[in-house]
Amino acid sequence: MSVLTLTIDGQEVGASSDQTILDVAKAHKINIPTMCFLEGLTPWGGCRICVVDVEGAPRPLSSCTTHVTEGMVVTTTTGKLESYRKMILEMLYAEGNHTCSVCVSNGHCELQDKAQEMKMDHVRLPYLNQNMPMDSTHEHFGLDQDRCILCTRCVRVCSEIEGAQTWAVAGRGVDSHIISDLGTPWGESDSCTSCGKCVQVCPTGSLVNKGNAVNEQIKKVNFLEHLLQMRGQ
Amino acid sequence: MNLDELNEIKEKQKKYNQSFDSYIKVCVAASCKSLKSDQIKDAMREKMDEKCQVKGVGCLGLCSKGPLVSVTVDTNKQILYESVKAEDVETLFNATCKKEAAKLPQCSLDQPFFKHQQKIVLENSGEIDPEVIEDYIEKDGYQALLKVLNEYGPEEVVREMMDSGLRGRGGGGYPTGLKWATVNKARSDLKYVICNADEGDPGAFMDRAVLESDPHRIIEGMAIAAYAVGASRGYIYVRAEYPLAIERLKRAIRKARSKGFLGQNISGTSFNFEVDIRLGAGAFVCGEETALIASIEGKRGQPTPRPPYPAEVGLWGKPTLINNVETFANIAPILRKGGAWYASIGTEKSKGTKVFALAGKIENTGLIEVPMGFKLRDIIFDIGGGVPEGLKFKAVQTGGPSGGCIPEDLLDLHVSYESLREAGSIMGSGGMIIMDETSKMVEVARYFMEFCKSESCGKCTPCRVGTVHMHDILDRIAKGTGTEADLSLLEELCDMVGQTSLCGLGQTAPNPVLSTLKYFRHEYDNLIQKQEQPQVNQ
Numbered sequence: 001m002s003v004l005t006l007t008i009d010g011q012e013v014g015a016s017s018d019q020t021i022l023d024v025a026k027a028h029k030i031n032i033p034t035m036c037f038l039e040g041l042t043p044w045g046g047c048r049i050c051v052v053d054v055e056g057a058p059r060p061l062s063s064c065t066t067h068v069t070e071g072m073v074v075t076t077t078t079g080k081l082e083s084y085r086k087m088i089l090e091m092l093y094a095e096g097n098h099t100c101s102v103c104v105s106n107g108h109c110e111l112q113d114k115a116q117e118m119k120m121d122h123v124r125l126p127y128l129n130q131n132m133p134m135d136s137t138h139e140h141f142g143l144d145q146d147r148c149i150l151c152t153r154c155v156r157v158c159s160e161i162e163g164a165q166t167w168a169v170a171g172r173g174v175d176s177h178i179i180s181d182l183g184t185p186w187g188e189s190d191s192c193t194s195c196g197k198c199v200q201v202c203p204t205g206s207l208v209n210k211g212n213a214v215n216e217q218i219k220k221v222n223f224l225e226h227l228l229q230m231r232g233q
Numbered sequence: 234m235n236l237d238e239l240n241e242i243k244e245k246q247k248k249y250n251q252s253f254d255s256y257i258k259v260c261v262a263a264s265c266k267s268l269k270s271d272q273i274k275d276a277m278r279e280k281m282d283e284k285c286q287v288k289g290v291g292c293l294g295l296c297s298k299g300p301l302v303s304v305t306v307d308t309n310k311q312i313l314y315e316s317v318k319a320e321d322v323e324t325l326f327n328a329t330c331k332k333e334a335a336k337l338p339q340c341s342l343d344q345p346f347f348k349h350q351q352k353i354v355l356e357n358s359g360e361i362d363p364e365v366i367e368d369y370i371e372k373d374g375y376q377a378l379l380k381v382l383n384e385y386g387p388e389e390v391v392r393e394m395m396d397s398g399l400r401g402r403g404g405g406g407y408p409t410g411l412k413w414a415t416v417n418k419a420r421s422d423l424k425y426v427i428c429n430a431d432e433g434d435p436g437a438f439m440d441r442a443v444l445e446s447d448p449h450r451i452i453e454g455m456a457i458a459a460y461a462v463g464a465s466r467g468y469i470y471v472r473a474e475y476p477l478a479i480e481r482l483k484r485a486i487r488k489a490r491s492k493g494f495l496g497q498n499i500s501g502t503s504f505n506f507e508v509d510i511r512l513g514a515g516a517f518v519c520g521e522e523t524a525l526i527a528s529i530e531g532k533r534g535q536p537t538p539r540p541p542y543p544a545e546v547g548l549w550g551k552p553t554l555i556n557n558v559e560t561f562a563n564i565a566p567i568l569r570k571g572g573a574w575y576a577s578i579g580t581e582k583s584k585g586t587k588v589f590a591l592a593g594k595i596e597n598t599g600l601i602e603v604p605m606g607f608k609l610r611d612i613i614f615d616i617g618g619g620v621p622e623g624l625k626f627k628a629v630q631t632g633g634p635s636g637g638c639i640p641e642d643l644l645d646l647h648v649s650y651e652s653l654r655e656a657g658s659i660m661g662s663g664g665m666i667i668m669d670e671t672s673k674m675v676e677v678a679r680y681f682m683e684f685c686k687s688e689s690c691g692k693c694t695p696c697r698v699g700t701v702h703m704h705d706i707l708d709r710i711a712k713g714t715g716t717e718a719d720l721s722l723l724e725e726l727c728d729m730v731g732q733t734s735l736c737g738l739g740q741t742a743p744n745p746v747l748s749t750l751k752y753f754r755h756e757y758d759n760l761i762q763k764q765e766q767p768q769v770n771q
Contacts, residue, residue: 045538046692048733059732059740065538087729091698124722125702150691169533169691172516174701176691 006072021063021074022050032076033085033114035092036151037064038201040224041160044152047092049085049114052076060084086120094125095174096132097146098204104217105205111149132177137187140210141199145177147206154178154198154207161224166192197223234493234500236379239370246367253286255329258303259317260359261289262445263438263477264599269319270300276322285330288368291446293359294347297598298340303359306332315340345615346597351578353586354562355602358446363481366488369449375494377568378453381460382500385568390461391417394564396572398584403429403520403557404635404661405737406583406650412554415544416462419552424464426455427548427555429525430471430478433517434633435684436592437664440558442600443588444471444478447562448485452508454561456494457568459506462554467508470525474515482510517634517688521736522555524690535692536736557662559588579605583649593630593666596621603648610644613667624669628752632661634681634688635741637748638674657748659741673768674753675760679707681745689738696739699730703746710760713767720757724750 002017008030015024020043025032035047043064051060055073060081063074075081092098092111100106114120132145155167155178166189170179181189199207200219208217259265259274277287293301298315305311306329314325315338328335352358361368369375381390395410416424428451432440444451455467471479486508489495497505511529518524519534526548528534547553563585567575576584583605589612591598596618603612613619613629620626628638637658639646646652650660668677686700706723709715727743727750734740750757759765 044692045735046694048693048695048735051733062538062735066540084729084733087725088694088733091694091702094702095694095698125698126705128698128701149694150697172518172691173687173689174691174697176697 004068004070006068006070006074008074009076015068017067017069019068021052021054021061021066021068021072024068025063025074025076030076032063033117034064035110035114035149035203036153038153038156038221038224040228041153041156041201044156047088047149047151049088051081051084053078053081082118086118089115089118089120090123090125092149093120093123094127095130096148097127097129102214103147103205104208104212104214105147105219106215108215108218109205110203110221128174130174135180135186136210137185138189138192138194138210139187140194141186141196142208142210143178143186144206144208147204148178149204149206150176150178151203152178153201153203157197157201157224161227162193162195162197164191164193164195167198234375234379236376236383239375239379242367242370243373246371250286250368250371252283254284254306255286255332256305257285257287257326257329258290258293258305258359259287260291260293260299260301260303262292262442263475264292264296265299265301266477268300270317272319273300273302273317273322276319277326280322280326285326288362289364290360291358291363292355292442292600294350294355294601295340295597295599297596301340304329311342313340313342314338344618346599346601346618349611349616350602351586351604352602353566353578354443354559354588355446355600356566357450358442358600361447363446363448364484366449366485366492369447373569374449374565375453377565378456378460378494379500381457381568382502382504387417387461387463390457390568393568393572394461397563397567397575398572398579398582399560399563399567399575400583400650401557402559402563402587402662404632404659406660409556409560412544412556413458413461415542416464416552416554419545421552423466423551424462425548425551425553426459426462426464426467427522427525427529427553428455428467428469428558428561429520429522429555430469430475430558431513431520431525432472432475432558432662433520433688434635434662434664436590436630436666437633437662438590439588439600439663441475441478442590443558443562444475445481448478448481449489450565451482451558451561452485452489452494454564455508456499456506457564458554458556458561460504462552464554465505465507467506468511468529468548469508470511470513470519470529472513472515479510479512486510516690517684518690518736518738521738524736525555526553533690535690536738538735559663580647580649582651587648587660587663589663589665591617591665591667594620594624594669594672595667605649606647608644609639609646609648612648612665613644617667620667620669622669624671627668627670627672628674628677630658630666630668630677630745631664632659632744633664634684635659635737635744636661637744638668638677638752639748640752657751658744673711674749674756675707675711676768678746678749679704679711682707682742685738685742689742693733693735693739695730696734696736696742699726699734699739700742702726703730703743707746710757711768713760713763715757715761717761720761
């Protein structure tokens with residue numbers, strides 16, 4: 001690990017070589033919007049909302065996965081990047097069925113927050129209206145695939161923190177969806193410990209506690225940071 | 234195995250191969266084999282005597298005229314029989330024994346298809362029996378490996394590769410020498426060499442032909458690469474849809490191991506190298522190097538963002554060299570004849586030769602190899618024989634789903650990585666699909682987008698969702714229900730998906746749309762303004 005300097009949005013900052021652009025930006029209170037990223041889990045780089053311009057790179061790079069290098073020149077906000085981010089949000093909205101008014105997570109949803117933050121007032125893409133299945137076989141939790149944005153936080157928390165590896169992604173392209181225990185219903189899963197971590201890290205109303213009505217599902221997404229602190233990591 | 238022993242095998246095989254009066258070579262690569270050429274070969278093999286040799290060989294090139302049988306009666310007199318059938322075996326064999334030409338359909342060897350090619354990668358293709366290692370050794374096989382192991386240091390091999398100017402034949406065109414140098418410099422106790430044989434572009438079959446026709450060439454190339462970068466293990470990642478290539482590779486690896494070209498202390502040096510085959514289950518994205526590595530590791534075949542590049546963090550976190558089949562096929566000749574020799578072929582920035590698979594609306598479907606800088610028009614009209622049925626040429630699609638369509642007025646360009654990129658397409662792995670005047674360009678773009686849509690792995694949003702919307706818009710336009718607003722949204726999506734996607738698949742998915750918009754925009758406009766009949770039925 002070595003110490004180096006780079007420029008983010010015209011500001012010269014110091015960093016260590018094991019940090020990502022997102023780590024450094026955060027440390028200097030520079031806001032880069034994220035979606036699949038969650039502190040405490042291995043960066044995934046899938047949602048692409050955190051893309052930033054790096055001088056010399058042929059196209060924007062995801063800031064959550066790109067490590068800083070000496071002399072790097074990063075721009076986090078341009079008109080173009082903002083329009084890309086907005087388009088990504090539109091795509092996520094058009095892919096699932098995100099009807100906030102009937103969602104348990106309404107008012108406590110990261111996707112909704114992002115849309116407000118980025119002033120996404122309408123979706124120009126036609127809704128795909130995929131008929132995705134629900135799984136409410138588990139005693140305490142439910143899964144609504146229609147609200148899943150495939151951030152894979154559940155997959156990662158289950159494998160990296162809980163060590164159960166219940167969740168995985170099946171299918172490909174737009175048919176991708178998360179499955180428990182290679183496709184067995186969640187309630188019949190042998191590996192699930194019912195710890196509920198996946199529910200807490202899910203950014204939308206896709207993984208939820210049972211028994212909540214509209215607006216009632218509040219998630220404690222920051223439990224991971226406490227957990228890591230307790231473990232001294 | 235040392236050089237003397239190798240030369241002994243070489244001479245012995247040469248003597249054997251020259252001990253006949255006439256020679257019959259039956260193409261047993263996939264295209265001819267699908268027309269039962271293996272049965273023709275077996276039937277002739279039964280008749281084989283001390284005067285007439287019969288052997289199965291790799292691809293003879295002109296796949297559209299198969300099954301092909303090449304006959305040599307006197308040292309210089311060669312006849313190529315086309316569309317040979319099982320009932321022709323008797324006639325053909327008897328005539329050959331009498332040193333006569335049989336009264337069967339023949340293919341002229343004076344035509345440009347054969348005359349204007351320059352073969353390096355395919356030099357042994359159609360010449361040697363891919364299942365006989367001695368045949369490869371006779372054609373100077375494994376000479377380069379033994380020479381390198383005994384005379385060169387790893388850095389010298391890398392320098393030779395730098396001098397050759399060879400660039401990655403998988404599509405990107407990254408300088409091979411530079412890639413080798415990076416892996417060579419990476420510090421690790423274990424390094425890997427991977428051969429990417431996950432050829433997935435529609436209409437491309439170059440790698441398959443090389444693997445089926447000359448598998449030892451790949452093993453030798455990989456072993457030299459491993460020596461140069463300090464790797465001790467190699468994997469050939471080949472798609473399961475190529476059963477014949479896999480079978481021949483397996484046999485070749487076994488033979489190479491038994492002769493001591495693979496294994497421990499190769500040629501009495503301290504160099505160890507083992508090769509294994511890993512099969513791909515048919516996902517196009519697994520041709521992308523990080524997804525390929527994930528697949529070998531037993532994970533879901535999904536890419537990871539680069540940097541870090543596999544040269545630093547690759548298979549199981551170790552520095553890994555990944556090259557394509559055709560790249561590895563160039564290695565042995567380069568080290569045999571020197572980097573400077575290779576650099577003397579081709580253009581200033583694109584050196585050597587390139588294998589192309591001609592497919593679509595073209596007279597001579599098949600495999601060709603030409604020097605870089607060859608005129609595109611000559612490839613299509615001279616070597617390829619032009620468009621059949623008197624129809625007019627419209628466009629040539631290069632580079633598969635990541636490439637683009639090049640129209641008639643750009644046909645005079647000289648093929649190189651740069652010139653194709655300038656024209657809005659890419660070199661890609663070498664597939665060329667020729668389209669005639671009946672082809673509808675919006676439909677072409679829609680076809681390739683459908684391919685990308687169903688081959689997207691689903692990891693990143695722009696590729697997963699963007700390709701679906703681009704496909705739907707193209708579908709609407711092709712059906713005559715698209716609007717101006719659709720077209721501008723399509724252009725915005727092209728930019729956004731190309732710029733923000735995680736891996737090469739998404740980044741290049743818009744190319745077929747962009748290039749058809751660039752050269753055939755009027756077809757889009759006519760459909761939107763209802764001046765033309767829909768290109769597909771509703």
